[in-house]
Amino acid sequence: MRRVERWIFSSGSAERLAAVRIGLCSVLAVRLSRTVYVHLAGQPRALYRPLSFMKFFSAMPPRLPVLIVQVIGVAAAAAAAFGWRTRATLPLAWAAGVFLNGMTTSQGKVVHNDVLLLLCLVPLLVAATADVWSLDARAGRTQRGEAFRYGWPVNTAMIVVAGAYFFAGFAKLVNSGPGWVTGGNMRWILYAASDARPVPNGLALFVADRAWLAHIVAGCSMLMELTFPVVLFSKRARPLYVAAAAVFHIGIWLTIGLDYWPQAMAAGIVLIDWTAVVARVRLARARPAISPG
Amino acid sequence: MSEEKPLAPTRVPAWTRAFVAVFLAAFIVCGVGGIELWPLTGWRLFSVSRQRLDVGWSAMTVDTRGREAPLPLGRMPISYRGAALLVGRFARMKDADREALCEALVAGANRVGARAVSLRIYRVEVDHSIRSGKRPAAPLSMLAYQCGNGRVVSLQT
16 A cells, blocks of 8 residues: 555656646547537436436526536636646636536436546646646746656546546456356347447447457457556556557447547546657657768 | 656645545545446446347337327437437336426427327337348337326336
């Protein structure tokens, strides 16, 4: 436990934390600009199935307040991405995101599409995310501090990403056991997804028609999910798992039609050290200029 | 946890440590226990194994002449997106909730051009292992409920 605590609160880079802020807030701004929330606001009361804090509302909130929250949310998320008054705009954007996505998850089914994004933003709510690469820093409202301020928000978000995938695999093991992989489960999921569409889905049927392929897909999915915490121990494994998660979510989108790009983006933004990537690209570009001959 | 950098544990404020501890504890408890406290979640996505035999529910609108047509969910507003799930829970609903849902669906269908006066809800059994080309072989449908004008009739045996 002591080791875990030391790792979480180890020092970090202000630039990396700023990159995570920019990435996550940009994705949040894009997500909050969808029209789905305003459309849901007109929902008949009989279809409302609130979850969690949405039980405080007896029906979907009315259109005008939803639109106001949405406009504020998008503006706040964009401002937080630019690092303008981040201590206020980031929590405001997050609160708007939780409220609006609380609406989408109150239709009779838990909606997970934006959950990882929102959870990764939690540690950033109280962190010094705008000490560099921000309008706040340019205006002199913030300044670079000591390294201990920047490590824990990124490390906490990494635990959340690893946990999200691990717990998804864990739930499969608990609720279905190895049969999730060894049984016909994946075939029936894919057949059902294709059969529910007006036009059959060729890729879903291609996998479902081949039992061996469906077992491989199910096995790889569960293996990736259960071993995802490796990213916490191995820096080298992170790009591999980010790529695997991207393939996983693209596959789900193409076969089942579920759009999980915010989750894939959140994983990539948090797990990849984008400042190191940029530095490496710059170095690679500079190399030919200094090479002899 | 291999990349430990120089530490300054005493300098991270106690409230920050407490905040992280409480957040991660809640995240882990929900994950391990499958608890839904949205946005904290049990991550139970597709965790229950699907079976070859799939029992679902299908809603049809009925016009004044008794003609049936599928509930036009695809043309209805996004706010009706959850209707397909709710129809599947019809059996577990109270009478008042069934009536309200039925009225809302009839009204929603009529708003996009259907001329519905009532709704019929069928229990549909699909065996995914029996295929007819790219589609399942004919599903077995049984009328389970008819509702409209503030009345719900259960036709299940």
